[in-house]
Amino acid sequence: METTNYHIRSYCTIRGRTIRINGSYFYTAGTTMPLGDFLKSAYRQLAIDYPKFHKMDGLCKAVFIAAELIARESGPYERNTSLIFANRSSSYLADSRHARDIFRADNPIASPATFVYTLPNIALGEISIRHQLQSENGFFIFDSYLPEFMVPYANTTLKGQQAAHAALCGWAEVTDETCDVLVYRIDHVGQWPHSVERLKRLYNEEDE
Amino acid sequence: MSELTEELKAKIIAQLNLEDVSVDDLDAQTPLFGDGLGLDSIDALELIVMLDKSYGIKLSDPKEGRKVFETIQTMADFIEANRT
Amino acid sequence: MRDEIYIVGDEVISPLGIGSELNFQRLREAHTAISPVMDAGLCDHPIHAARIDETQWTHLVCNSARYTRLERLFILTLQRLINKHNIPLDNGTLVIISTTKGNIGLLANPESTFPEGRARIPAMAEAIRDYFGLGNAPIPVSNACISGSLAISVARRLLSYDCRYQRAIVVGGDELSKFIVSGFDAFQALADGPCRPFDRDRNGLNLGEAVAAVYLSTMPAPNAVQIKGVGSFNDANHISGPSRTGEGLYLSIKEAMREAGIVTPDFISAHGTATRYNDEMEAVAFQRCGLSAIPTHSLKGYFGHTLGASGLLETAMAIHALKNNELIPSSGFAHPGTSQPLNVTTQRKVQPLHAFLKTASGFGGCNIATIFQKV
Numbered sequence: 001m002e003t004t005n006y007h008i009r010s011y012c013t014i015r016g017r018t019i020r021i022n023g024s025y026f027y028t029a030g031t032t033m034p035l036g037d038f039l040k041s042a043y044r045q046l047a048i049d050y051p052k053f054h055k056m057d058g059l060c061k062a063v064f065i066a067a068e069l070i071a072r073e074s075g076p077y078e079r080n081t082s083l084i085f086a087n088r089s090s091s092y093l094a095d096s097r098h099a100r101d102i103f104r105a106d107n108p109i110a111s112p113a114t115f116v117y118t119l120p121n122i123a124l125g126e127i128s129i130r131h132q133l134q135s136e137n138g139f140f141i142f143d144s145y146l147p148e149f150m151v152p153y154a155n156t157t158l159k160g161q162q163a164a165h166a167a168l169c170g171w172a173e174v175t176d177e178t179c180d181v182l183v184y185r186i187d188h189v190g191q192w193p194h195s196v197e198r199l200k201r202l203y204n205e206e207d208e
Numbered sequence: 209m210s211e212l213t214e215e216l217k218a219k220i221i222a223q224l225n226l227e228d229v230s231v232d233d234l235d236a237q238t239p240l241f242g243d244g245l246g247l248d249s250i251d252a253l254e255l256i257v258m259l260d261k262s263y264g265i266k267l268s269d270p271k272e273g274r275k276v277f278e279t280i281q282t283m284a285d286f287i288e289a290n291r292t
Numbered sequence: 293m294r295d296e297i298y299i300v301g302d303e304v305i306s307p308l309g310i311g312s313e314l315n316f317q318r319l320r321e322a323h324t325a326i327s328p329v330m331d332a333g334l335c336d337h338p339i340h341a342a343r344i345d346e347t348q349w350t351h352l353v354c355n356s357a358r359y360t361r362l363e364r365l366f367i368l369t370l371q372r373l374i375n376k377h378n379i380p381l382d383n384g385t386l387v388i389i390s391t392t393k394g395n396i397g398l399l400a401n402p403e404s405t406f407p408e409g410r411a412r413i414p415a416m417a418e419a420i421r422d423y424f425g426l427g428n429a430p431i432p433v434s435n436a437c438i439s440g441s442l443a444i445s446v447a448r449r450l451l452s453y454d455c456r457y458q459r460a461i462v463v464g465g466d467e468l469s470k471f472i473v474s475g476f477d478a479f480q481a482l483a484d485g486p487c488r489p490f491d492r493d494r495n496g497l498n499l500g501e502a503v504a505a506v507y508l509s510t511m512p513a514p515n516a517v518q519i520k521g522v523g524s525f526n527d528a529n530h531i532s533g534p535s536r537t538g539e540g541l542y543l544s545i546k547e548a549m550r551e552a553g554i555v556t557p558d559f560i561s562a563h564g565t566a567t568r569y570n571d572e573m574e575a576v577a578f579q580r581c582g583l584s585a586i587p588t589h590s591l592k593g594y595f596g597h598t599l600g601a602s603g604l605l606e607t608a609m610a611i612h613a614l615k616n617n618e619l620i621p622s623s624g625f626a627h628p629g630t631s632q633p634l635n636v637t638t639q640r641k642v643q644p645l646h647a648f649l650k651t652a653s654g655f656g657g658c659n660i661a662t663i664f665q666k667v
Contacts (some may be wrong), residue, residue: 047607054227055250083526084611090394090413090434095471099400101473109261112253113225116532119392120436125656128528134540136524137658138442141413141432149431156449180246249533253479268480 006155006166007190009166010064010074011202014181016076021069022191023205035179039065046072052128057094057117059087059174060126066183067127067168072184081166081185082157084150087141087173094118096176122174145171145182147199154186155194171203210236213282220280223253223258236281252277266291284291294455296449298516298667299509302608303373303578305365306595307342307500307551311372316612319620320640322592326486326498333403339375340486342500342596343468346365360395360466362407362503363419367504370463377507379461384425386450386457388457389417390433390443390464391600397469398589428457435561436654438524440464440504440603441662445522447508458510465503466599473499479532489564489590489622490571490628490636497565500596504605517611518552519646520663523547527657531576534569538577541653544661545581548649552663557586557649559619559637561610564623565591565597570653575630586663587637593623603652609646614666617645 015019017038018028027045029038039061043053046068053064065084071077094117100110117175121139128134136157148181154167170183182203186194192202217234220226235284238244239250243259258267261276265287276286303311307325325342334341344365350356352411353364366389379385380637391413398404398411409415417430433443440462466472483496509516525547526541532620534541549555560573560583571590578584591606594637598605613620617640628634647665 023652049228051226052655054225088412088414092412093398095393095399098475099396099471102470103402107261112475112478113250116250117476117654118471118475118554119436121654121656121658122531124540124657125526125531128526128657129530132528134268134528134543137435137526137656138433138446139435141417141434142291143414143418152453153446153449156292156453163362189458248530250531256480257478 005188006158006186006194007188008194008198009185009187009190010194011071011182012060012068012079013205014066014179016179019065019069022075026069034039035106046114052074055113056126057091057172059091059093059120059172060123062174062179062181063123063170063172063183064126066170066181067131069184070185073133075132077168078165079133080135081133081168082136083127083133083168084154084157085124085172086142086146086150087171088141088143088173089173091122092143092175109149128180145203147196151196151199153193158186159181195208210288216280216283218261219258223254231279234264234280236284239279240277257285263287265290294452294510297451297519297520298340298509299506299511299611300509300513300516301373301377302374302505302604304502304608305342305344305349305367305369306502306504306598306605308594309437312608312612316609317505319591319594319609320618323619324486324612324623324624325500326593326596334468334470335477339482339490340498342470342498342546344501347502359419359487359618360373360410362395362465363416365418365467365503366463366465367423370420370461370506373461373505373507375659379459381424381426383456384458385478386428387426387430387462388429388433388443388447388462389420390439390462390604392434392436392439392466392503393472396471397467399471421551435658436658437597437599437602438652438654438658438660439600440605441607441652441660442524442603442663443659444506444603444607445524447480448519450521450558451508456659460508461505462508462604463503463505464604465601467501468499472599483566486624487566487593488624489566489634490629490634491591491625492627494566494571494629496567497592499652500597502598502605503548504520504600504601504608504609513616516667517602517614517664520665521524521548521550521552522660522662523551524658524660528658531657532655534573536573538573538580539574540657540659541574541577541651541661542580545577545649545651547580548661548663552665553611554647554663554665557647557663558645558648560586560588561606561649562588562590563652564622566590566592571651574651575634576630578634584633585635588634589618589620589622589637591620597599607650611664614645614664615655618642
């Protein structure tokens, strides 16, 4: 299963309040900065005009920024780039917000703009719209990042006739306390092999 | 009346997360949907929630909504006529 | 690489009752589980919804206090499926779980008796694994309303390329909750009566709840149905509104049919939520694929929209229809209501059936189409 001709072309990590692209710093902020402010100022660093960004929840914003940086670094995505993502807490930020809205004692009212984000795959929808990707999506929920599953599964999406020519994969765990995001682009060419071992190293990079 | 339109401008910006728009950018006559501010279907639903939450007006007929939400001015007129 | 994957069993618990055979019989008798519901725990105004009757099943599950309601429904469905087919629960069995919100009812809910951490989907997967002592950790899929159908596709892929597995259980479920009902209500997506898929006067969906499971094998068995083709493409249009040209679904159906290698399915079990936009989009996509004349139904008029269960529940029932050579009518349909014509089945009809197309679409612009064929 590790026999693969696929490579990691580019990767982006968002850890705490630091964003790196291919291992180099893109943006960093103080560790006490609230998540929303951090993602907003990271967006401003991108210097793009995409007002829909501000409607997104934290999970979507983080995935959006990572996908944007990867495209900037390694070129526009092909239309058929499959999107395979996972996390532990699903759409926790939007979930807790919606739950607070409907269970509050004083004037409980649901917000459609909040509710629409209470599904983790909306993040895939947002980058599909941004980059015009008409491709397969898959969102999985694991206790922790699981390259043992992600590598062969993503490889499979690159085979067969529907085959994506490329895949964008990610672990995107974004909650009140945690911002643990690794997004990477898989292609036939790239700097690093698309392997469990390499991904574990990239994932743990900043801990070294 | 202009107090209400100013209030609505601020509320719309906040409720719809229009971060890059300031109150001064908004004109009471600008179409909210289509070519004007370019709001979408979720924004329309959010405006319905806003009418309920902030002004106590329940609007559930989407056809009525289209007329009410044409511009900030039409919203203000409607609220003045129906607020509880 | 094993190319041929079969569905060799199924089991469901739905608002129509316990067990696939009973559910299919109720469909044949045109029973609907949708009724008026007035429950402040779900909604501050009356809605039409399909609820599972607690008296039918709660006494059938042991260790009740340790597991949430949804987990107990999963456990009961799985137990029945496992017993029916003597499914070994060792490392050769893959388990895929489909759910959109899992135990979300526990979140911020003053009436919950479980800690909030239990609302997380991995905790639910672990509880199910723990109950059965499963050899492999279940793999949860959470991808909006296509989750059930997508989970079948995931299992099929894994069985194809990973020789560690010989079989797979794909189980999906969601339950009614204030969380979900209030959200769809805020979207003005709830019908003001029983839903009317594809009908001229349709005005929204009814929510339901269910747990449904299918059993996949790499070996054919008598009465098996093969998963012949799958296609899944995003619209890239809007996060909640489907593409007006049905682009993603069109691409999905085309790919499923190309992979299946068959020209025409004998019937379509559509997503058919009965919202104005979804049903219109499906009609456009079917027309673009040359399928406007194919007998079509939505089963949501019987079960409501069961979210993470829907792809599995409706597939299971469509498989029973296929094996029975019987077209099941689309409940709630009276007048054509889409810009492109559809051949909506309004009467039960017995005729030879060999293959069907199942479609599903969801928030986030996702779509999936699957072709199933009798062996």
